[in-house]
Amino acid sequence: MIPRHRRALGVLMALLPAPALLAQIPVITRGPYLQNATPDAITIRWRTDIASSSRIAFGAAPELLLDELTSAMPTTEHELRLTGLTAETMYFYAVGTMTELLAGGDALHQFVTSPPPGQDRPVRLWVIGDSGRTTQAAFDVHTSYMAFAGARRTDVWLMLGDNAYNIGTDAEYQAAVFDKHTDLLPQTPLWPTYGNHDGFSADSATQTGPYYDIFTLPTEGEAGGMPSGTEAYYSFDFANIHFICLDSEDTSRAANGAMMTWLAADVADTTADWVIAFWHHPPYSKGSHDSDNIFDSTGRMFDMREIALPILEDAGVDLVLTGHSHSYERSFLLDSHYGASDTLLPSMILDGGDGWVGGDGAYAKATAGPTPHEGAVHVVAGASGNLSAGTLDHPVMQVSFLIMGSLVIDVDGNKLWGLYLDNQGQVQDRFMLVKGGIRPGDIDQSAHVNVSDLLDLLAAWGQCDACAEDIDRSGDVGVSDLLILLAQWG
């Protein structure tokens, strides 16, 4: 709440002719939204209908916005970067002009700065792909996730390209992103990648067009990783995860090009426990796009599979997230499959189970750190906006289906849980990755599942917000967790 300013406005309105006043007070038409977050800095952007100065007031509580950052330069595209922040700290904020705060100062407008790189923290990711539709079903994808998340903060939000149909115009972005995710944009930094539909109106070589105008992304390694020199591809660290975003659409995918050269240097440099890569064109898909067809998407799926994947797997990538096909397809634990689907060998499937602790068991990687060729899970999550048919029979996929939804990922220590949440709030797929030989029931990570773990579980019985004892990530510690623990006993 900003009562003092509002009272002042009321007095002003009584004194000034209405048209003159209306002409001077901007209205926020976009945002605020958060970009390029690091442990000690964050960029806040918003748009106003008329040009004005910019101000962010921020502090430890909505009524204690004691610090501020301003810019006198009149603009409708407001962008200020807060620096010198404290890691893992919640800040409330309000945005406006130098004389008037226009939004914020309430529970909605707050963020938490990133943890220091390498720190082991529970992390929640939300991943949407090809989400740029404005149908009710597309809105339901957002609504169902917000209901699922409840009070659990979303730490990292990934958008897998084709973020605004049909051609990624500013107006389409307004409708498909800014008018849809109104309750998440002020709180969770958004990290996008560039899809083919974004490419109709933008250009990666010149970094021009709506996509590049709208997003502020790291270019100099300021969020972790090596400097890329471009917003088209970048990396960032969050806690013990290194994220890599590639441009599979509009940047040269040549092995000796700038992007792949950067990728090799960047991924080899990380010391994070987890490496998650994301881009638009899937290396494996039999959805509305066929990764075996070199003419489909002008060979981009081939390039990403043949050139990007070996670099990533040489450095121990754990999870590869893509879209483009408007379906959900999720692989087994896979390694070194760089050809068409008919070249898949049994040895390339490192674990052919369902990857779930309550089923065939979690996918296990022997080493805790980034280790080459211990396998990765590939998820095509391009059904957040609409559905398009395909044969859905790629042999690397453990599950493939046509259901609209989004991917929810939790990472905690050496465990990663993924679940596909449909737009009606139902979980349609689950998988789990465990690194370093720790089994799912080994809550205290003692290398044994024993009484100590059982006592931990019983002590946490009931409601639990992404705690280690909630082994199946169902939202509470209950009988199913107990059964998993007992099954792992010893």
Place this chain on the structure above:
Amino acid sequence: MTAGPASAHDPSFHIAELTARLERQPERADLYWRRGEQYRALQRWDEAADDFHAAVRLDADFADAALALARTNLDRGRPDEAVLDVEAILARRPDAASVWLIYAQALEGADFSAQAASAYGDYLERAAAPGPEVYLQRARLLAEAGGDNPAEALRCLEDGIERLGGPVALTLEAIAIEDRMGRFDDAVRRIDGILVTANRKEPWLARKAALLAEAGRCTEAVATYRAALEQISALPQRLRRAASTDALRLEIERALAALVTARSDEPAARAAATGGSS
């Protein structure tokens, strides 16, 4: 839920719609251009080119259509035609950065390397936010041309490194060129710059040691290889045990052994390699 019929993001859907509109409004250059873009998305190059030609015939000042025609000719392997297309646009819009970029790409495709390098330079002068790829492309064209051009290539990379905040792809290219030119000290300085912020120092130390060895600075090379091995030893176990780390360690040990053998007549190198003081 099941998939719907041909959707609004399907180029074929738009082609049908635009064709119907063109039957009613054949004078609309913008409709030809839009339909051409849809054909282009489907890689139906000839139909795309026909539409862009039609758009330009209807509106000779329609730069977007003319540029799309050039891009299409480039995409369908006709760079010579693309060069002519772009030269016609440049005559009207000499300051448009994006046109210079297409021009450079067309010239490169047509094997006019020197002109392409020059056109890339013209683009970089005009572009507000160029990416590293163009700097890299221009530098390679210059370096391949030989003569004094490698030095010009390095200047190009320096410009990009400074302007774009030190992208590692450009730094690595500069190191490769300096290595070829025998400018080892400069290459070593660049690696020292990377080492300041690198999380994993050992591969960069190994690279630096190799350059020092090439420069004949064997004692320093040995010491740097040893520093790389120490760095590996200091890694947390989960990183030290990784196969890639093992491979690097073996590579360093082999290089170190070869260096010591080659320089066995130099007590300083031998002492450094075996852990003694030099």
